[in-house]
Amino acid sequence: MGFWKSLFTGAETDTPPRDKDLSAKTLTEVSSQDRGAQIVFSTERDIDLYELEELCDAVGWARRPIRKVRKAIEHSFLVVTMWEVQGNRRRLIGFSRATSDHAFNATIWDVVVHPDYQGKGLGKTLMKQLIKKLRSEDISNVTLFADPHVVDFYRNLGFMPDPEGIKGMFWYPD
Amino acid sequence: MGFWKSLFTGAETDTPPRDKDLSAKTLTEVSSQDRGAQIVFSTERDIDLYELEELCDAVGWARRPIRKVRKAIEHSFLVVTMWEVQGNRRRLIGFSRATSDHAFNATIWDVVVHPDYQGKGLGKTLMKQLIKKLRSEDISNVTLFADPHVVDFYRNLGFMPDPEGIKGMFWYPD
Numbered sequence A, B: 001m002g003f004w005k006s007l008f009t010g011a012e013t014d015t016p017p018r019d020k021d022l023s024a025k026t027l028t029e030v031s032s033q034d035r036g037a038q039i040v041f042s043t044e045r046d047i048d049l050y051e052l053e054e055l056c057d058a059v060g061w062a063r064r065p066i067r068k069v070r071k072a073i074e075h076s077f078l079v080v081t082m083w084e085v086q087g088n089r090r091r092l093i094g095f096s097r098a099t100s101d102h103a104f105n106a107t108i109w110d111v112v113v114h115p116d117y118q119g120k121g122l123g124k125t126l127m128k129q130l131i132k133k134l135r136s137e138d139i140s141n142v143t144l145f146a147d148p149h150v151v152d153f154y155r156n157l158g159f160m161p162d163p164e165g166i167k168g169m170f171w172y173p174d
Helices: A049-058 A066-074 A122-136 A148-156 B049-058 B066-074 B122-136 B148-156
Strands: A004-010 A028-033 A038-042 A078-086 A089-100 A105-113 A141-146 A159-161 A167-171 B004-010 B028-033 B038-042 B078-086 B089-100 B105-113 B141-146 B159-161 B167-171
Touching: A038 A122, A049 A066, A049 A089, A049 A105, A078 A122, A089 A122, A089 B089, A105 A122, A105 B105, A122 A141, A122 A148, A141 A148, A141 A159, A148 A159, A148 B167, A167 B148, A167 B167, B038 B122, B049 B066, B049 B089, B049 B105, B078 B122, B089 B122, B105 B122, B122 B141, B122 B148, B141 B148, B141 B159, B148 B159
Parallel strands: A105 A141, B105 B141
Antiparallel strands: A004 A028, A028 A038, A038 A078, A078 A089, A089 A105, A141 B167, A159 B167, A167 B141, A167 B159, B004 B028, B028 B038, B038 B078, B078 B089, B089 B105
16 A cells, blocks of 8 residues: 555445435445555545546546436445545545446446555555445445556456457447 | 337437436337337336346356446446337347446446347347437447457447557456
């Protein structure tokens, strides 16, 4: 974990779950950081979408309509965000989400860590939170589509490219 | 289309949509067949799950708990089934479904055509129905994970493996 302490303490809030079928408590996990700041993970979906847009801008993603981003978050099975919290200030520094059929398969989308916070193991921790939550929901098939430069990042987390020759494919209109 | 006539007639039922956000009318499309039988496509989810299990058995898939299959169908964004209809008898001969965030991405799962009906272009027609519906819902990124022996089937439908080096990856627990 390098700069960040690896100690996590579960701190479940009493916010009711958004989706009864998810049967998931809103989860906030806290990682202590040196110098008084904390890294906090949350499955809350009440995100300032302009703050999220800023985060995505910072890594150079193409802008997407806020309206569609809101809909995508609403209809994702799981959203895990990462925050730096210092006193009563908090800053969104990471985001990830997964679609799912709530039974067998999940697909992870939109994993992002702010450039200022990259290279500290935080992306790995964010992904581990997401995977842990998916597994706790009895999802056995956790999948994603990785850009070439992050294939090794996901490989180190236990993801395998093209297992048994299975090919990720994208439809392109004629 | 070979044996099957390629003429489709849209015949929308007045069944209310299951998911308001999908804003999709339940769609039944009909393809005429020689000898009095018809091939019918439907997005209805009221499927006899034992009939679906029989279909999946016929192609040699491992059995899955009915309870989980029901949940997966309920939480899929879209289900398209294919039926042979003769008089008032109907037989489930194909199935497909997709998960989605209802905004950007969809992932297709569980595409199956009964062996007796393979090699007639029906799998292709089933997929085209599914893609058409996803596109009509403004989903721009249609994806799937293809077993090696069906990569060419999907390629012929316009799916590209590993576009720009993007890798499909599956998580395997340690």
